[in-house]
Amino acid sequence: MTNRCHKLRNLMTNIETGKYSDIxxxxxxxxxxxxxxxxxxxxxxxxxxxxxxxxxxxxxxSPGEILKFxxxxxxxSYHKILKEYDEYLDKISKPGSQKGSGKSSADKTRxxxxxxxxxxxxxxxxxxxxxxxxxxQELQNRLSKVAGEKxxxxxxxxxxxxxxxxxTKLAEQFRExxxxxxxxxxEELQKESGKKDEEEIVKKLGKILxxxxxxxxxxxxxxxxxxxxxxxxxxxxxxxxNANVEPNIEEILKPxxxxxxxxxxxxxxxxxxxxxxxxxxxxxxxxxxDESKGISxxxxxxxxxxxxxxxxxxxxxxxxxxxxxxxxxxxVEFTKRGTHIKFVVWPTLYLHDKGxxxxxxxxxPL
Numbered sequence: 001m002t003n004r005c006h007k008l009r010n011l012m013t014n015i016e017t018g019k020y021s022d023i024x025x026x027x028x029x030x031x032x033x034x035x036x037x038x039x040x041x042x043x044x045x046x047x048x049x050x051x052x053x054x055x056x057x058x059x060x061x062s063p064g065e066i067l068k069f070x071x072x073x074x075x076x077s078y079h080k081i082l083k084e085y086d087e088y089l090d091k092i093s094k095p096g097s098q099k100g101s102g103k104s105s106a107d108k109t110r111x112x113x114x115x116x117x118x119x120x121x122x123x124x125x126x127x128x129x130x131x132x133x134x135x136x137q138e139l140q141n142r143l144s145k146v147a148g149e150k151x152x153x154x155x156x157x158x159x160x161x162x163x164x165x166x167x168t169k170l171a172e173q174f175r176e177x178x179x180x181x182x183x184x185x186x187e188e189l190q191k192e193s194g195k196k197d198e199e200e201i202v203k204k205l206g207k208i209l210x211x212x213x214x215x216x217x218x219x220x221x222x223x224x225x226x227x228x229x230x231x232x233x234x235x236x237x238x239x240x241x242n243a244n245v246e247p248n249i250e251e252i253l254k255p256x257x258x259x260x261x262x263x264x265x266x267x268x269x270x271x272x273x274x275x276x277x278x279x280x281x282x283x284x285x286x287x288x289x290d291e292s293k294g295i296s297x298x299x300x301x302x303x304x305x306x307x308x309x310x311x312x313x314x315x316x317x318x319x320x321x322x323x324x325x326x327x328x329x330x331x332v333e334f335t336k337r338g339t340h341i342k343f344v345v346w347p348t349l350y351l352h353d354k355g356x357x358x359x360x361x362x363x364x365p366l
Contacts, residue, residue: 004086004089005029005032005033005035005036005082005085006032007025007028007029007032008028008029008032008033008036009082010025011023011024011025011026011029011055011058012029012078015054015058015066015070016075020061020063020066023058023061023066026055026058026059029055029058030052030055033051033052033055036081036082036085039085039088040081040084040085040088042084043081043084045133047077047081048133049133049134049137050073050074050077051077051078051081052134053069053134054069054073057069165266165308167312167316167351167358168358170305170308170309170312170316170358171349171358171359173305173308174305174349174358174359175359177301177302177305178346178362181294181297181298181301181302182205182298182346184294184297184298185205185292185294185295185297185298186201186202186205187294188292188293188294188295189201189204189205189292189294189295192292198335198364199342199343199364202334202343202345202364203343205298206320206344206345206346206347208295208298208299208302209302209306209318209347210318210320210347211280211283212276212299212302212303212306213302213306213309213318213347215276215279215280215303215306216272216303216306216307216309216310217306217310217315219272219275219307219310220261220265220307220310220311220315223261223265223268223311224257224258224261227257227260227261228249228250228253228257231253231256231257232245232249232253258313259313261311262311262312262313265307265308265311266308268307269303269304269307269308272303272307273300273303273304276299276303277299284299306318309349312352314352314353314355315352315353316349316350316351316352316358317349317350317351317352317353317354317355318347318348318349318350319347319348319349319350319361320344320347320361321341321344321348321361321363322341323341323342323343323344324340324341324342324366325340325341326339326340326341327339327340327341327363327365330348330357330360330361331348331360331361331362331363332360332361332362332363333362333363333364333365334362334363334364334365335364336364336365337365338365338366339365339366340365340366341363341364341365341366342363342364342365342366343363343364344361344362344363344364345361345362345363345364346361346362347361348360348361349361
């Protein structure tokens with residue numbers, strides 16, 4: 001009787017249909033999988049590793065881990081392997097002669113006995129080899145990841161193009177902030193407050209942005225300190241005050257801390273916006289910033305973009321050029337032409353401190 005690998009099929013069906021509580025007989029499924037791989041040597045090694053890894057994850061019976069791997073796994077590849085195996089079984093189970101050949105049952109039995117016996121399949125050994133290959137692959141992936149972290153730490157020239165908050169995208173958002181929320185806030189201040197002085201309105205909006213930027217730079221620094229502290233003292237500094245901590249731990253953890261902040265910092269935006277409003281509540285009320293929807297939206301967007309600037313690795317840099325200095329090619333004029341700066345309308349954005357230009361600033365000449 002041919003082995004149709006029912007344990008493996010049932011297990012994978014339960015995973016595909018989300019019946020994680022019905023997962024069972026994983027060891028038997030592993031043995032059946034080994035039989036399939038021995039019968040089909042043409043199955044690519046990466047497909048073998050992925051399927052073995054899937055069974056290891058299934059063995060944990062953790063719905064979260066199974067679901068995570070399930071999203072990455074290519075079930076089309078699995079079904080293709082099963083189809084090839086079924087065709088293989090059908091082929092080897094066909095009779096050796098056609099109908100009407102005239103051979104008796106005894107002749108067939110004698111013929112079969114004369115055939116050389118096949119070597120027994122070493123299913124355990126085959127599975128162990130595939131398992132070792134998987135372990136080697138995982139070690140290579142870990143080494144590659146560590147090397148990648150060292151290469152990308154503090155290197156703005158290496159960017160994840162799938163990241164919606166990468167520096168080039170943030171530069172686009174910064175320009176949109178000036179075109180949209182800044183313009184709306186400017187018009188509302190001019191209309192509702194009765195202030196007609198252009199310079200006064202522009203400087204008020206510039207002060208808001210600068211407050212947001214300096215606040216976010218400070219908060220990002222404190223945030224990194226808290227991340228590092230949590231990694232080294234998971235139950236708190238006071239609880240482990242006598243711990244023999246590595247003296248150079250700050251430098252050792254620096255790449256990892258920046259990576260954690262960079263990857264998770266976006267989730268802190270609502271809290272950072274709320275902390276800013278609480279910390280600058282007096283300024284907001286004194287300047288009547290909270291009475292206008294346009295101003296409120298502008299503040300919210302300023303905090304968001306400045307926080308994202310501050311958690312880049314390295315942080316992006318906003319620069320307010322000094323008044324009465326000469327214009328350069330990193331600046332554009334506001335409503336007048338001239339050679340020297342009267343006041344700054346919008347700061348210049350750089351990839352990092354002393355880094356390349358990402359967005360030009362706007363100034364009003366004398």
